[in-house]
Amino acid sequence: xxxxxxxxxxxxxxxxxxxxxxALCAALLLVAQVALAPLPNIxxxxxLVVLYTLFFRWRTLFILYAFVLLEGLLYGFGLWWxxxxxxxxxxxxxxxxxxxxxxxxxxxxLLAGYGLLFxxxxxxxxxxxxxxxxxxxxxxxxIPFDLAHCAGNAxxxxxxxxxxxxxxxRFMPGVS
Amino acid sequence: MIALAVIAGLLxxxxxxxxxxxxxxxxxxxxxxxxxxxxTQTFAIRTDQAYLRGALEEQKLIAGEESDYGxxxxxxxxxxxxxxxxxxxxxxxxxxxxxxxxxxxxxxDGDCFEATLTAGY
Numbered sequence: 605x606x607x608x609x610x611x612x613x614x615x616x617x618x619x620x621x622x623x624x625x626x627a628l629c630a631a632l633l634l635v636a637q638v639a640l641a642p643l644p645n646i647x648x649x650x651x652l653v654v655l656y657t658l659f660f661r662w663r664t665l666f667i668l669y670a671f672v673l674l675e676g677l678l679y680g681f682g683l684w685w686x687x688x689x690x691x692x693x694x695x696x697x698x699x700x701x702x703x704x705x706x707x708x709x710x711x712x713x714l715l716a717g718y719g720l721l722f723x724x725x726x727x728x729x730x731x732x733x734x735x736x737x738x739x740x741x742x743x744x745x746x747i748p749f750d751l752a753h754c755a756g757n758a759x760x761x762x763x764x765x766x767x768x769x770x771x772x773x774r775f776m777p778g779v780s
Numbered sequence: 781m782i783a784l785a786v787i788a789g790l791l792x793x794x795x796x797x798x799x800x801x802x803x804x805x806x807x808x809x810x811x812x813x814x815x816x817x818x819x820t821q822t823f824a825i826r827t828d829q830a831y832l833r834g835a836l837e838e839q840k841l842i843a844g845e846e847s848d849y850g851x852x853x854x855x856x857x858x859x860x861x862x863x864x865x866x867x868x869x870x871x872x873x874x875x876x877x878x879x880x881x882x883x884x885x886x887x888x889d890g891d892c893f894e895a896t897l898t899a900g901y
Contacts, residue, residue, distance in 0.1 A: 716784055738876065738879060747791050
């Protein structure tokens with residue numbers, strides 16, 4: 605028996621329109637990642653993950669893991685891919701905790717802080733794969749890139765967060 | 781904002797404190813090249829270079845592409861990794877994977893490195 609939209613929403617069901625929208629969002633993440641891959645730690649993925657979380661909430665996980673799977677298929681399932689299984693989820697969790705925050709400044713700070721701690725989060729995999737020395741070496745040698753990631757995320761967030769949130773609000777009003 | 785600046789400062793401090801630095805001066809290192817079929821060849825290298833890249837380039841043992849992360853080594857001892865087969869050169873020191881690129885890996889007298897042609901990312 606078909607559910608009415610109100611009942612579907614109450615049960616947390618995902619509509620066909622939402623599935624298509626989320627598939628497009630996952631594809632957009634992949635395109636954004638590949639397009640900016642030549643630039644070291646300058647990326648749009650973090651910003652998009654935060655924006656998706658504001659609109660899709662828990663359903664963002666579908667987008668994230670579709671993106672992670674696509675990344676694995678494209679680049680191969682190496683150790684870095686294990687990182688991807690949790691680093692974006694950590695950002696999603698932080699955005700979920702803060703989703704009532706209205707001003708853009710707080711989101712820019714979250715993006716910058718996430719960039720700064722990205723290498724630290726990724727180093728956990730090397731803790732299990734190579735031991736504490738390997739994890740520490742990975743973390744320390746990556747600090748210049750984390751600093752660049754922090755600055756890049758701050759600039760991208762400051763420039764694009766507001767206009768993209770407006771764009772999302774306009775084109776996906778029924779999602780949030 | 782202040783907390784972010786403090787964390788960034790601490791990270792920079794940790795980097796300058798813990799990032800190993802190479803020193804120039806006479807030293808001998810070895811590089812063992814392991815091919816995809818398991819064949820190995822070991823090179824004893826005398827050098828004054830401070831970092832692995834300089835020592836291996838002096839001997840014309842490596843070549844690759846410059847990137848923002850340093851040299852991306854594609855060729856070792858004349859064998860070029862086939863990216864179509866997801867091949868890449870894995871650098872290790874005494875069997876432990878290096879966490880730095882060849883540009884940032886310091887060398888000391890007696891160090892033993894291995895370059896293994898590896899398939900699969």
